[in-house]
Amino acid sequence: GAVVSQHPSWVICKSGTSVKIECRSLDFxxxxxxxxxxxxxxSLMLMATSxxxxxxxxxxxVEKDKFLINxxxxxxSTLTVTSAHPEDSSFYICSARVRKGTxxxxxxxxxxxxxSIL
Amino acid sequence: DAKTTQPTSMDCAEGRAANLPCNHSTIxxxxxxxxxxxxxxxxxQYIIHGLKNNETNEMASLIITEDRKSSTLILPHATLRDTxxxxxxxxxxxxxxxxxxxxxxxxxxxxxxx
Numbered sequence: 001g002a003v004v005s006q007h008p009s010w011v012i013c014k015s016g017t018s019v020k021i022e023c024r025s026l027d028f029x030x031x032x033x034x035x036x037x038x039x040x041x042x043s044l045m046l047m048a049t050s051x052x053x054x055x056x057x058x059x060x061x062v063e064k065d066k067f068l069i070n071x072x073x074x075x076x077s078t079l080t081v082t083s084a085h086p087e088d089s090s091f092y093i094c095s096a097r098v099r100k101g102t103x104x105x106x107x108x109x110x111x112x113x114x115x116s117i118l
Numbered sequence: 119d120a121k122t123t124q125p126t127s128m129d130c131a132e133g134r135a136a137n138l139p140c141n142h143s144t145i146x147x148x149x150x151x152x153x154x155x156x157x158x159x160x161x162x163q164y165i166i167h168g169l170k171n172n173e174t175n176e177m178a179s180l181i182i183t184e185d186r187k188s189s190t191l192i193l194p195h196a197t198l199r200d201t202x203x204x205x206x207x208x209x210x211x212x213x214x215x216x217x218x219x220x221x222x223x224x225x226x227x228x229x230x231x232x
Contacts (some may be wrong), residue, residue, distance in 0.1 A: 006161075033220055043205075044162070044222040093161045095220070104150050104169075107220055110159035 003027055004096050006110035014067045015086060015116055021079045023094030031076035031098035034107065035067075038091040050077040050094075084117045091115075122206045127227040136193040138226050140206030143187040149210050151182060153191045155202040156225070162205065165191065201230045 003026040006052040013019055023033055023051075031052045048057040048069055049057040056069035077096075081088050093112040100103050123141040130136040142151065152167040166173055166180045169190075173180040179192040193200055205225040209218060 004161075027215055029169065036222075043203075043224050044156075046219055046221060047181070091159075095161075106152055106154075106164040106167055108164060109154075112159070112161045 001096050002108045004094065004108045004110040005065075006094055006113050008113060009111060010114045010116075012116045013084065013117065018080075019081045019084055019115060021081075021092055021094075021096055021115075023077045023079070023110055025075045025096045028096075028098045030077075030098075031074060032063070033071060033094055033096045035069065035076040035079050036093045036095070038093060038112075044093060047079075050079075054076075081115065084115070086117045089115055089117045122231055123218055124204075124206050124223065124226045126224070127229065129229045129231055130193075130196050131231050136196040136200065136228060136230070138191040138193075138206075138228065139170075139188065140191070142190045142206070142208045145186050145208050146210075149208045150153055151180065151186075151189050152207045152209060152220075153178070153180065154205045154207065155228075156205070161221075165204075169205045178187050185221075196230045198230050198232060200231060201228060203227050 005024045005026050009020045011019055033050040035047045036046050038044045046059050048063045050069045050071040052071045052074055058064045071077040091112050091114050093109055095107040095109040097107045121192045153165040154162040155171050156162045166175055166178050168180045168182055180194050203225040205222055208219055
């Protein structure tokens with residue numbers, strides 16, 4: 001159980017286009033999901049917290065107009081990289097946590113989306 | 119949440135136990151210790167977590183010192199597939215009304231040697 005799925009796993013597109021990445025919790029409901037970005041040989045950097053039915057909370061230095069987050073249902077959050085440029089090329093990863101009992105339950109992560117902007 | 123300190127890298131022979139240390143000397147009473155690992159080009163994988171008692175599951179064992187200032191993740195019989203970056207994270211377990219983010223450090227790069 002507790003499977004988080006991301007789609008697509010790999011995308012290449014031209015500079016200036018927008019790219020949407022989906023994150024789904026397959027067998028549980030997630031009122032909150034998290035989006036991370038990881039550059040080569042670096043650790044994961046939290047970008048934003050996605051809240052179902054409300055606005056996302058962005059970490060300092062992350063442009064909310066650049067990285068649009070929508071959490072329309074309890075099982076789906078999307079991250080749209082708008083007007084993508086080569087510097088946006090990275091590995092994007094989402095996570096979610098099963099909500100039951102006390103909140104010491106671990107977060108579960110998707111397999112990531114590798115985005116390459118030409 | 120408390121900060122953790124881990125060695126940058128470690129080597130372990132295949133078939134031997136891999137012992138990965140983590141220092142969390144500023145941990146507070148309501149903070150749990152979580153371990154994740156990330157195999158190259160994949161998302162992080164949850165391994166185990168604990169508060170103060172030692173924990174064991176099908177993947178690993180977690181040994182937490184009595185003063186809770188440090189812990190050790192033990193992979194009992196390491197295989198080549200255990201080569202990964204291992205992250206030790208401490209985090210407060212709050213009520214269900216709040217969902218807390220995980221901040222990743224640099225972790226330990228574990229190499230399993232054939």
